[in-house]
Amino acid sequence: MTVDLHAITMPKWGLAMDEGMVVDWHVEEGARLGIGDEVVDIETTKITNALESPAGGILCRRLVAKGETVPVGALLGVIAAGAAEAAEIAAGTAEIDAFIARFEAAFAVAAAEAATETASAPEIVEAAGWRLNYQRAGGNAGESAGSSTTAPIVLVHGFGGDLNTWLFNQPDLAETHAVYALDLPGHGRSGKDVGAGDLAALSGALGAFLDALGIGRAHLVGHSLGGAVALELALGRPEAVASLTLIASAGLGPEINGAYIDGFIAAGRRKEMKAVLQMLFADPQAVGRDMVEEVLRYKRLDGVEAALRGIAGAVFPGGRQGTVLAERLSELAQPVQVIRGREDRILPPAQTEGLPANVAVTMIENAGHMPQMEAAAEVNRLIRKIAG
Amino acid sequence: MSKKSYRQAINEALAQEMRRDPTVIVMGEDNSGGMGAPGEDDAWGGVLGVTKGLMPEFGRERVLDTPITESAFIGAAAGAAATGLRPVAELMFVDFMGVCFDQIYNQAGKFRYMFGGNAVTPLVIRTMYGAGFRAASQHSQCLYPIFTHVPGLKVVIPSSPYEAKGLMIQSIRDDDPVIFFEHKVMYDDEEEVPDEPYTIPFGEANLTREGGDVTVVAIGRMVGFANQVADQLDKDGIGCTVIDPRTTSPLDTDSILESVEETGRLVVVDEASPRCNMATDISALVSQEAFGALKAPIRMVTPPHTPVPFAPELEDLYIPGPDKIEAAVREVVGYGA
Numbered sequence: 001m002t003v004d005l006h007a008i009t010m011p012k013w014g015l016a017m018d019e020g021m022v023v024d025w026h027v028e029e030g031a032r033l034g035i036g037d038e039v040v041d042i043e044t045t046k047i048t049n050a051l052e053s054p055a056g057g058i059l060c061r062r063l064v065a066k067g068e069t070v071p072v073g074a075l076l077g078v079i080a081a082g083a084a085e086a087a088e089i090a091a092g093t094a095e096i097d098a099f100i101a102r103f104e105a106a107f108a109v110a111a112a113e114a115a116t117e118t119a120s121a122p123e124i125v126e127a128a129g130w131r132l133n134y135q136r137a138g139g140n141a142g143e144s145a146g147s148s149t150t151a152p153i154v155l156v157h158g159f160g161g162d163l164n165t166w167l168f169n170q171p172d173l174a175e176t177h178a179v180y181a182l183d184l185p186g187h188g189r190s191g192k193d194v195g196a197g198d199l200a201a202l203s204g205a206l207g208a209f210l211d212a213l214g215i216g217r218a219h220l221v222g223h224s225l226g227g228a229v230a231l232e233l234a235l236g237r238p239e240a241v242a243s244l245t246l247i248a249s250a251g252l253g254p255e256i257n258g259a260y261i262d263g264f265i266a267a268g269r270r271k272e273m274k275a276v277l278q279m280l281f282a283d284p285q286a287v288g289r290d291m292v293e294e295v296l297r298y299k300r301l302d303g304v305e306a307a308l309r310g311i312a313g314a315v316f317p318g319g320r321q322g323t324v325l326a327e328r329l330s331e332l333a334q335p336v337q338v339i340r341g342r343e344d345r346i347l348p349p350a351q352t353e354g355l356p357a358n359v360a361v362t363m364i365e366n367a368g369h370m371p372q373m374e375a376a377a378e379v380n381r382l383i384r385k386i387a388g
Numbered sequence: 389m390s391k392k393s394y395r396q397a398i399n400e401a402l403a404q405e406m407r408r409d410p411t412v413i414v415m416g417e418d419n420s421g422g423m424g425a426p427g428e429d430d431a432w433g434g435v436l437g438v439t440k441g442l443m444p445e446f447g448r449e450r451v452l453d454t455p456i457t458e459s460a461f462i463g464a465a466a467g468a469a470a471t472g473l474r475p476v477a478e479l480m481f482v483d484f485m486g487v488c489f490d491q492i493y494n495q496a497g498k499f500r501y502m503f504g505g506n507a508v509t510p511l512v513i514r515t516m517y518g519a520g521f522r523a524a525s526q527h528s529q530c531l532y533p534i535f536t537h538v539p540g541l542k543v544v545i546p547s548s549p550y551e552a553k554g555l556m557i558q559s560i561r562d563d564d565p566v567i568f569f570e571h572k573v574m575y576d577d578e579e580e581v582p583d584e585p586y587t588i589p590f591g592e593a594n595l596t597r598e599g600g601d602v603t604v605v606a607i608g609r610m611v612g613f614a615n616q617v618a619d620q621l622d623k624d625g626i627g628c629t630v631i632d633p634r635t636t637s638p639l640d641t642d643s644i645l646e647s648v649e650e651t652g653r654l655v656v657v658d659e660a661s662p663r664c665n666m667a668t669d670i671s672a673l674v675s676q677e678a679f680g681a682l683k684a685p686i687r688m689v690t691p692p693h694t695p696v697p698f699a700p701e702l703e704d705l706y707i708p709g710p711d712k713i714e715a716a717v718r719e720v721v722g723y724g725a
């Protein structure tokens with residue numbers, strides 16, 4: 001008998017992650033898994049998240065115990081794809097052992113190689129007066145964006161975020177697409193001048209970014225404020241947008257949790273910042289020390305507070321969303337989808353009701369305002385589905 | 389963002405603030421160096437090169453080489469601060485405070501109070517401290533507890549390059565006299581430091597590690613040692629929260645007390661002489677405010693009460709290094725067991 005074996009490995013969530021801890025397994029050895037089922041909770045210093053099964057089959061080995069910390073890429077477990085019966089697993093014990101031995105040997109070699117490799121570093125592009133930081137992953141590194149046959153995916157983060165918002169998405173999507181994640185004006189490592197700070201200014205910067213990199217047409221994925229920015233661009237320059245994915249997006253209704261926006265701008269201390277960031281997640285425990293520290297480090301930069309106040313004042317005046325574009329979604333000819341978390345405490349999930357018929361809506365249970373982190377595998381599947 | 393040394397981080401902070409604000413000046417012994425010797429301008433940048441490169445960019449009007457008279461130039465800096473400039477004066481080694489202390493504790497530190505709030509004193513005194521440099525007992529002391537003792541002074545002790553840049557910019561922008569302590573053996577330590585200016589607020593401790601068993605409060609260079617120990621003990625199942633107060637005046641007492649309420653155990657690591665230092669101060673705070681939470685006696689990890697020895701073997705023994713910190717943590721965790 002031959003069983004088709006798949007490795008479950010310690011994921012790499014973001015450039016800074018080099019190891020992770022197994023918090024707990026969701027399933028016992030011998031359990032049957034579908035693709036995307038949650039297998040094991042992984043904790044990094046930044047965030048705790050569930051790792052989803054890369055294959056359907058039977059979990060035949062759990063190799064790392066609860067509480068153990070292992071490097072990125074290390075073997076956590078083995079799945080026997082399609083194995084019908086536990087008996088077949090038992091019969092394949094020698095094969096599984098050989099699979100593990102081969103993996104461990106190859107991993108030692110790969111780890112040695114990785115030590116000399118450098119990850120693709122973020123770059124700065126000057127675009128129509130905007131100074132924008134971005135990171136590219138996937139695609140053919142040698143070819144320019146414009147010459148690619150398939151449109152790349154461009155990821156646009158939300159208010160106060162940066163390109164690290166996509167740490168669970170960009171590496172995965174890069175297996176099939178060229179994927180760009182940028183820092184909006186006033187955010188991350190981009191320039192802190194936000195101009196008027198309104199949707200027109202920000203979508204203008206996004207358009208300038210595409211032009212500067214020679215991206216004629218992109219699959220736009222926007223989160224929260226970034227959703228409204230992407231939507232504004234799609235309405236103004238439909239030819240530049242191949243498809244639109246709006247995740248927990250602004251711009252679809254007037255309500256917004258003003259306490260979050262005010263709190264994010266005002267919080268200067270670790271404890272205050274942590275409490276504010278916990279509003280983003282269905283499970284507040286997801287927020288780790290490094291996430292809080294990263295946000296504080298960003299907020300300490302000269303010009304950031306003014307940038308955030310400028311954007312908040314222009315886009316969310318008086319604790320409401322100044323621009324609601326929901327009805328204009330029907331003008332879009334390209335595929336459009338909306339992804340929301342049922343537990344979103346920043347933008348009410350009810351804003352997905354009554355959207356035009358051309359919009360595909362996915363409501364994710366047990367996710368808050370950050371479905372791209374909280375249900376990364378499902379969100380990645382949905383993005384890949386629309387981006388072809 | 390790029391890797392920068394502790395020295396480069398401080399230099400960049402000074403340069404960026406001098407560009408931003410024309411009232412910021414730098415002064416001290418050989419802060420550029422080569423005064424009066426043609427072709428030797430910018431020869432030194434201070435004794436360990438922290439201010440190198442500032443004089444060519446900002447000129448002798450704003451980068452002043454001073455005579456070796458701390459009482460004169462620290463006093464001049466205090467006066468300049470009270471009358472509209474933002475001087476950053478270098479007191480080369482903190483061990484030399486004795487010759488200029490009146491200007492600091494009885495003048496600069498009291499201007500705001502004595503003039504009924506009508507004067508501000510935006511003065512920064514940069515100074516080197518600490519053992520391990522083979523510089524003997526007159527160039528190796530910590531002495532920050534003495535400044536912490538004086539109302540009206542703010543005391544900043546950065547533990548890494550990132551911390552040094554943000555805290556230096558905050559120090560320059562602050563309207564009160566700030567004593568900024570630079571550990572001389574850390575100048576070549578490197579880490580990622582943003583290129584942009586940024587500030588780290590005073591009185592906000594940094595939790596550099598989080599764990600549930602022991603709170604380790606460490607000052608300055610000791611933070612790195614405490615982190616090493618925390619990482620090591622984590623593998624043995626002992627969780628340490630490491631707290632870097634960043635500033636000893638103001639002191640973030642809330643973060644320390646909250647952590648001890650959770651862990652029930654406290655180790656304080658302080659490179660200063662053991663009597664009346666930050667370790668005794670923080671131990672007293674916790675004894676008074678969180679006695680009920682303590683599961684074990686507090687341990688203080690400090691040097692012995694002696695001058696810093698010159699013999700390298702003795703100097704190494706003197707410093708409260710990782711081995712002593714680990715032993716103290718294991719002792720409080722094992723207490724009563």
